[in-house]
Amino acid sequence: MIKKSILSLAILANFSSAFGQKQPDVLFLLDGQKEVSIKEVGLNSIKYSYPNEETVYTISKHQVTKIVFSSGREEVFESPIKEVNGLDDFEKVFITYNPEDIAGLEPTGELFSKATGVTTLSSINEVKNRALDKLKAEAAMIGANVVYIGDVYQRGNRFGSQNQAGSSTQTTFNGTGYSTKKVNASKVKELVNTRSFHHYQTHRLNRNAWSPERTIATTYGEDRKPIMFRITEVLEKEGEIYVKTKDLPTKARELKVIHADEESLILMERNEKITTNYFLISDQNPYFKNLASRIVL
Incomplete structure (x- = not known):
């Protein structure tokens, strides 16, 4: 009887303990x-x-x-924060002036954008929107989907006089890019070890230019097929992923990975004024399936 009482108390204690633990x-x-x-x-x-x-x-x-x-x-x-995978998604970049929106996010790099009107009759809003689009483009190209704007400068059109030249409207933005998604190092290593790649496009943004440039980079071998290559090494530095390859038109020894999936890999190099993305497609990309179905004359 005593043993049964002790057992009942133990069960009751365990039940109470489990019930008291808040999920x-x-x-x-x-x-x-x-x-x-x-x-x-x-x-x-x-x-x-x-x-x-x-x-x-x-x-x-x-x-x-x-x-x-x-x-x-x-x-x-x-x-309002969306996934951004390179320049083609630049319009999805989320712009904020509120520091609470970036709490807990890691910065991906400093950003700067400037746009100037062509004449003293240029639209102030059009120039501002062009500067903002350039800022979003640079953000997308460094792997950011959020931009915190810290400083804005804007001037209106100034009409000249006999003694002073006029000037057109101008807008500049200074900000910092942030990302809500980190590149998965394991995924990049698996891709590099199991896939070959083709340099499909190059995206380049010069801060002094009107807008980013997209160029087709495809080259063909003697067999009239796109040239494929392998990436030689994957590196991890301060939480960022870099790769090494000798098959791209760049002097940079290491290129930062800003996006990776089964079908594509986007690599970045950057200096003070120019950001460049190398858009690579893997041998699993539908482009090659479509290419294989074409009749070559």
């Missing part, structure tokens, strides 16, 4: 999910702490897609 909330971010304890859902941000910890962290609602509370209730958020 974690689940925070769904743009780059994954984490188990946390939600402290506050504010107008622009969310405060949370990790299980069994007291430190409270703050994150922008723009970085969150959903919260599943321990009660089972779900709250869904529509984030």
Whole structure:
């Protein structure tokens, strides 16, 4: 009888302990999910702490897609931050002036853009939008999908006089690029070890130019097929992924990877004024399947 009583008490104690343990909330971010304890859902941000910890962290609602509370209730958020994979996605880059929007994100590089009107009759808004498009383009080319603008300069058209020349409207932006997605080192290594690549396009942005340039880079061998090559080495430096290859028209020994998937690889080199992307397609890209179906005369 005593043994049964002791056993019943032990079961009751375990049940009470399990019942008393609060289930974690689940925070769904743009780059994954984490188990946390939600402290506050504010107008622009969310405060949370990790299980069994007291430190409270703050994150922008723009970085969150959903919260599943321990009660089972779900709250869904529509984030304006989208996935950006190189220059072709530049229009998706999210522009913000709010420092809360970049809390917890790692910077990818400093950005600068300037646009000047052609004449003193140039539209102020058109010049501003052109400068903003250049800023988004540079961001996309360095692997950023978020830009925090820290400084803006804008002047209007100034009409000249007999003693002074006129000047057209001008806008400049200074900012920093951020990314909500890190390049997966394991994925890059697997691609390099199992795939061959073709240099399909080159994208180049000169800060002094009107807009970015896209050029087809495809070259063919004697068999009239696109030339393929292998990448020789993958490097990890301070959380960034770089590769080495001798088969691209660049003097840079190492090129930064800003995007990688089964069908494509985008590599970047950069100096003070020029950002260049080498758009590579793998042997798994549909381009080669379409090419194989063509009749070669």
